[in-house]
Amino acid sequence: MRLAHLGLGGLIAIVVLVAVLEPRPSLEEFDPARHAEFASSWDGRVHIAYWEKWGSFERDACQAMVDDFNRSQREIFVHYINASQVNRKAMLAIIGGDPPDVVGLWANDVAPFAEAGALEPLDTFLEEHGLARGYYTENYLKLGMYNGKVYALPTTPMSVALFYNKEHFRAKAAELRAAGLDPDRAPRTIEELDRYARVLDEFEPDGSPRIMGFLPTEPGWFNASWGYYFGGELVDPATGAITADHPANVRALLWVKRYAETYGREKLLRFRSGFGNFDSPQNAFIEGKVSMEMQGVWFPNFIRRHRPHMDFGVAPFPTAEGVPGPRSVLDADVIAIPRGSPRPEAAKKFLLHAQTRGLAILCRMQGKHMPVLRPPDLFREGHPNLELPVFEAVAASPHSFLLPRMIAWQEYEHELSRAFEHIWNWPVPESELAGLDGDSRARKVEELCRAEIERTLAEVRETIQRKLDRKRELDRLRALRGASP
Amino acid sequence: MRAELRRTLVGYGFVLPWLVALGLFIGYPFIAGFYFSFCDYPPLRDPLFTGLDNYAELLGDRSFHRAMGVTLIYAAVAIPLGMVFALTLAMLLNARIRGQSIYRVIFYLPHLVPTVAVAILWLWIFNPKFGLLNLVLSGLLGAMDAWAGLFFDVRAALERGNPFHLGSLALPCAAALAFVAFGPPARRLGLGRRAETRLRLGAGACLAIAGVPFLHTAACWLFPADMVKLHSPGWLSDGTPLPACVSFAPSWALWALIVMSMWGVGQMAVIYLAKLQDVPVELYEAAEIDGANWWQKTWHVTLPMISPVILFNAVMAIIGTFQVFTEPYIMTGGGPEDKTRFVAMFVYDQAFQYQRVGYASAVAWVLFLVIVALTLGALRISRGHVYYEGK
Numbered sequence: 001m002r003l004a005h006l007g008l009g010g011l012i013a014i015v016v017l018v019a020v021l022e023p024r025p026s027l028e029e030f031d032p033a034r035h036a037e038f039a040s041s042w043d044g045r046v047h048i049a050y051w052e053k054w055g056s057f058e059r060d061a062c063q064a065m066v067d068d069f070n071r072s073q074r075e076i077f078v079h080y081i082n083a084s085q086v087n088r089k090a091m092l093a094i095i096g097g098d099p100p101d102v103v104g105l106w107a108n109d110v111a112p113f114a115e116a117g118a119l120e121p122l123d124t125f126l127e128e129h130g131l132a133r134g135y136y137t138e139n140y141l142k143l144g145m146y147n148g149k150v151y152a153l154p155t156t157p158m159s160v161a162l163f164y165n166k167e168h169f170r171a172k173a174a175e176l177r178a179a180g181l182d183p184d185r186a187p188r189t190i191e192e193l194d195r196y197a198r199v200l201d202e203f204e205p206d207g208s209p210r211i212m213g214f215l216p217t218e219p220g221w222f223n224a225s226w227g228y229y230f231g232g233e234l235v236d237p238a239t240g241a242i243t244a245d246h247p248a249n250v251r252a253l254l255w256v257k258r259y260a261e262t263y264g265r266e267k268l269l270r271f272r273s274g275f276g277n278f279d280s281p282q283n284a285f286i287e288g289k290v291s292m293e294m295q296g297v298w299f300p301n302f303i304r305r306h307r308p309h310m311d312f313g314v315a316p317f318p319t320a321e322g323v324p325g326p327r328s329v330l331d332a333d334v335i336a337i338p339r340g341s342p343r344p345e346a347a348k349k350f351l352l353h354a355q356t357r358g359l360a361i362l363c364r365m366q367g368k369h370m371p372v373l374r375p376p377d378l379f380r381e382g383h384p385n386l387e388l389p390v391f392e393a394v395a396a397s398p399h400s401f402l403l404p405r406m407i408a409w410q411e412y413e414h415e416l417s418r419a420f421e422h423i424w425n426w427p428v429p430e431s432e433l434a435g436l437d438g439d440s441r442a443r444k445v446e447e448l449c450r451a452e453i454e455r456t457l458a459e460v461r462e463t464i465q466r467k468l469d470r471k472r473e474l475d476r477l478r479a480l481r482g483a484s485p
Numbered sequence: 486m487r488a489e490l491r492r493t494l495v496g497y498g499f500v501l502p503w504l505v506a507l508g509l510f511i512g513y514p515f516i517a518g519f520y521f522s523f524c525d526y527p528p529l530r531d532p533l534f535t536g537l538d539n540y541a542e543l544l545g546d547r548s549f550h551r552a553m554g555v556t557l558i559y560a561a562v563a564i565p566l567g568m569v570f571a572l573t574l575a576m577l578l579n580a581r582i583r584g585q586s587i588y589r590v591i592f593y594l595p596h597l598v599p600t601v602a603v604a605i606l607w608l609w610i611f612n613p614k615f616g617l618l619n620l621v622l623s624g625l626l627g628a629m630d631a632w633a634g635l636f637f638d639v640r641a642a643l644e645r646g647n648p649f650h651l652g653s654l655a656l657p658c659a660a661a662l663a664f665v666a667f668g669p670p671a672r673r674l675g676l677g678r679r680a681e682t683r684l685r686l687g688a689g690a691c692l693a694i695a696g697v698p699f700l701h702t703a704a705c706w707l708f709p710a711d712m713v714k715l716h717s718p719g720w721l722s723d724g725t726p727l728p729a730c731v732s733f734a735p736s737w738a739l740w741a742l743i744v745m746s747m748w749g750v751g752q753m754a755v756i757y758l759a760k761l762q763d764v765p766v767e768l769y770e771a772a773e774i775d776g777a778n779w780w781q782k783t784w785h786v787t788l789p790m791i792s793p794v795i796l797f798n799a800v801m802a803i804i805g806t807f808q809v810f811t812e813p814y815i816m817t818g819g820g821p822e823d824k825t826r827f828v829a830m831f832v833y834d835q836a837f838q839y840q841r842v843g844y845a846s847a848v849a850w851v852l853f854l855v856i857v858a859l860t861l862g863a864l865r866i867s868r869g870h871v872y873y874e875g876k
Binding site: 459 | 495498502527529533535545548612613615713717719724725820821822823838839
């Protein structure tokens with residue numbers, strides 16, 4: 001019995017000792033490598049944490065921007081902390097009351113974070129530093145806004161364009177000319193894109209694809225936005241109503257479905273399963289399995305890394321006949337100060353650097369354009385991305401668009417992607433298409449699939465509209481009961 | 486009295502850390518989750534009591550219906566398959582053969598591998614182009630096509646045409662031979678025992694030679710699309726049902742997860758094995774004296790004697806399958822078309838992606854009630870079927 005008492009006492013003592021004596025790891029201990037460089041001012045600085053999503057060379061760019069700030073003054077030291085799924089971790093940290101000082105998010109996160117009250121508004125900050133008007137490209141500033149307030153600021157912007165393999169174009173120059181197409185330029189309309197693709201396709205003796213001219217499933221990141229290239233909208237700008245089944249969106253999915261049925265879903269499934277990761281030499285475009293692909297401003301970095309001598313071109317992504325262009329989906333990485341940031345004043349000083357001098361370092365090192373109206377004079381000189389003018393042009397185009405910035409966007413995007421997959425896989429009996437080719441086959445596919453596409457997109461509209469209506473109802477209820485906003 | 490009290494206190498003292506942790510990490514979330522399920526609760530705001538609104542929303546939420554449908558279909562297929570597979574494995578491991586312990590360890594080992602590692606490993610196995618499974622399948626089915634082609638026109642069967650050709654005559658010949666060997670003619674012929682055995686073995690071989698191609702061709706005729714696809718399925722990226730003619734059948738992607746779940750039945754098999762070794766030998770001896778064959782002994786002795794363990798495994802399997810999360814989260818992310826999006830993933834997304842803690846709590850409670858209902862159902866059905874030795 002005595003032993004039992006001793007055992008129990010000992011156990012409790014150990015638990016208490018560990019709980020009391022175990023020191024909390026401090027931010028200052030986080031970065032011993034940089035401690036050496038900044039040893040002279042290390043202890044006198046305010047140390048702040050900057051959580052960001054990037055690894056690899058993009059991380060190096062962020063670190064360079066951070067280092068530049070750290071060297072530019074002796075009051076604050078920023079620790080760059082690389083975190084995967086940074087949005088989920090940041091939200092948990094904010095809820096838990098232990099957030100980082102500064103956090104790098106995706107623009108998609110701004111609405112849910114701002115709605116939850118997880119970010120500090122930055123309007124006053126922008127006014128104080130003269131950044132509120134005429135500094136940013138309007139669309140990129142809008143990405144960080146929610147309900148008329150700025151909650152996050154753009155760091156590296158995104159715009160997309162058509163990448164095309166010039167080697168493939170050269171190899172099929174005669175066939176392209178025979179089809180009335182110019183092998184020395186990229187297609188300008190969706191209809192032309194389809195014609196180029198058909199000429200560039202190559203097949204194995206068993207009929208399975210060897211090279212595909214174009215595949216709307218590659219890289220698979222923009223499945224929700226195809227409708228815009230056909231003149232569609234996902235939200236009515238006037239009423240805010242969901243318009244997933246806009247006729248142009250239906251037309252876009254019919255176009256996608258034609259690809260699935262022209263080449264065969266099964267054959268394409270097997271063909272696509274041979275593609276490697278995006279960041280690998282087996283990337284479908286880099287390896288030469290797909291001749292044309294929608295990709296972003298970041299893509300030349302990866303081509304350079306995996307196939308430095310690849311001869312490729314970049315042009316604005318085609319739009320459907322009659323739809324004005326050039327147009328591109330615009331998005332951005334954003335930087336924000338989370339609610340409960342332990343050192344908000346120091347965070348703001350860093351934020352100012354990240355939006356001025358640091359922004360140029362970051363965008364240049366990541367091979368991207370800047371989200372501001374007037375980049376510094378030297379920004380473009382020797383820029384590593386030789387295709388920058390194309391991306392700058394599409395980003396500045398009045399026809400380029402932002403995806404809806406709304407609380408239920410993630411669910412909306414999920415539903416749209418599901419609809420895309422559903423339509424892609426929706427079985428069209430081979431017997432119905434037997435003997436049909438080219439346009440007659442396309443017309444038959446349209447005839448067979450239109451109703452299902454309309455039904456699927458209407459279902460998406462209803463689902464998301466119901467969620468939005470419910471959200472409005474809850475807001476009204478909160479206002480009525482005087483609950484926390 | 487004081488000594489008794491002291492002993493009690495010491496006992497409670499030792500279990501206190503566990504009790505505190507239980508109350509803090511299970512009890513509190515359990516009760517709080519119940520309350521939040523009646524609230525609108527974005528994590529950084531105060532919970533707003535909305536009554537049964539979350540539950541009403543669930544009734545009309547198609548995403549939730551899909552997730553629940555996937556979970557129920559998975560449970561309906563994976564639980565019985567897993568139980569039969571584990572029981573078969575346990576009975577094989579119970580056989581007195583050389584290296585028995587090594588086999589037991591080998592079959593239990595997969596259970597010890599971390600789930601994430603298992604998921605990554607199976608991602609490669611299921612790769613349609615380079616995966617091991619498709620390599621074996623295409624080889625096996627290629628050989629089967631060639632073999633069946635000797636007796637039937639497989640291509641015609643795939644197009645729902647006439648699958649018979651001259652070689653098909655082997656089928657009635659094999660059937661006739663089987664009738665002679667197993668039916669009344671064999672007895673009338675008055676062959677000796679040895680000759681009769683030889684005749685039966687021959688008939689059996691003929692049946693196998695003609696029967697397997699027959700089954701293969703029949704499968705091609707009945708399920709042409711599936712049989713074509715089976716040569717090299719897209720597995721995790723294919724959201725179409727298998728069989729294609731049953732719209733609510735599990736998708737190929739879900740079948741992939743079901744196949745993968747069979748890999749981890751080692752623990753269930755070990756529990757069966759422990760109980761199998763507990764079945765009194767006298768019962769088998771008595772059954773043998775009564776002339777029972779292997780099947781009769783299994784049906785009338787083994788299964789009743791291990792029935793409590795079957796029930797236990799069934800209940801654990803029900804609970805486990807309704808909590809499946811890691812494998813689909815890593816391998817498919819819920820796709821394609823949400824065909825592998827389980828309720829547990831739905832709860833996670835609602836709470837951590839969309840910050841709808843109240844709604845996620847309501848879903849979690851519905852999931853809990855479904856598990857409780859199914860467990861009670863299993864217990865009720867088991868009444869009269871489960872034999873407890875002590876009673």
